[in-house]
Amino acid sequence: MERDDAHLLDRRRLTAKRDRAEALGEAGRPREARRVLVGLLAAFERGLGPDHPESLLTRGLLARWTGEAGEPRAAAAEFRDLVRLRGRMLGMSHPVTLEARHALAHWTAESGCGATALGMLEELLAVRLRVLGADHPGTLATEHELARHIGGAGEPATAARLLGDVCAARTRLLGGDHPHTLDSRQELARCTGAAGDPGRRGPAGGAARAAARGAGRPASGHSPGLPRTGRLGARGGAGRGGPDTAAGAAAAARGGAGGRAPPRPGDRRAPRPHVPRGTARGGLRTRPVRGAVRTGAREPLRPQR
Known part of the structure; x- marks a missing residue:
């Protein structure tokens, strides 16, 4: 009994230390957060094993703050390991694994492998459509990210068509x-x-910037915790967004809404159904939720939007 109590106290101590490390990262000190999390991951894996949820959660946070500290290649490697472990434990189509796959695509792009990241996002969008549906926040986050990268790879017209659909869906849902x-x-x-x-x-940009200022957010249209990817290489694929692609399937699932102009912010015609408290930015939670969210993809835990 005493041994069990000691183990529980040690686990609580490690968990509290991990929370403090995350707070360091959120306060703009990612290198310090990463330094603490390296030791914590070793301690969790030593005491609980690499497949334990606490170890996986810590690995995800380490991966995230490694990237935020300016080491995208190392972050991508950590997320690759996390996807492998999550996939083995839960399956590659489990929502938690999908969050890690989204983060892997992001840091792969940040590492300069734009074409690889685009392929990852296309595959991920197809899976999220099948598993979660076209209107799920996680699906919309991946569709947004894919469109953004398509635009960055030299296909802004295709990206605009996809983003029009995402705008319409997000306005309707959120x-x-x-x-x-x-x-x-x-x-x-x-x-x-x-x-x-x-x-x-x-008009669209002005409305977004004005609303962003009113909400106290950066007017960049970009999540604060997600560095903007500027290293995506050009890639062929003028047919993206067509009916044979994942993005095209998303548009078809919503009835082809991509061709309609999104309602303006505040448009009373846009219904606002109830959104569960704490749900934001691509289906993750705005407040930390153990296990499901802290996979390092801070979607809001942030690379999903």
């Missing part, structure tokens, strides 16, 4: 002034302008 909707609207404005339609860019 409301026109929700941070995720604003993210997608501003990215849509950017891609529309890059595609040669500045007339549409101005």
Whole structure:
């Protein structure tokens, strides 16, 4: 009994230390957070094993703050291990594994492997459509990220078509002034302008920036915890968004909404159904939830949006 009590106390101590490490990262000190988490991961794996949920949770946080500390290749390697472990324990299509796969794609792109990341996101979107459905926040987050990277790879018109669908879905599900909707609207404005339609860019971008200022958010349309990927290489695929692609399947599942202009923020015609408290940015939680969320993909835990 005494041994069990000591083990429980030690586990609580490690958990509290991990929470403090995460707070360091959120306070803008990712290198310090990473340094603490390296030791914590070793302690959790030594005491509980590498497959234990506490060990996996810690590995995910280590991966995230490694990337935020400016080491995207190391972060991608950590998330690759996390995907392998999560997939073995839960299956590659389990929602928690899918979160880790999204983060892996993000840090793969940050490492300069843009074409590889695009392939990952295309595959991930197909799985999320099948498992979660077209309107699930995680599916919309991956569709948004895929469209953003397609635009960055030189196909802004295709990206704009996909983002129009995401904007319409997010407005319908979350409301026109929700941070995720604003993210997608501003990215849509950017891609529309890059595609040669500045007339549409101005109003959408201005509305997004004004609403962002009012909400106290950065006016970049980008999640604070997710560095913007600027290293995606050009890749062929002018047919992205067509009916034979995952993005095309998402549009078809929503009745082809991608061709409609998204409602403006505050449009009373856009219904605002109840969204569970704490749900935000791509289906994760805005507050830490043990196990399911802290996989290192801070979707809000943040690389999903």
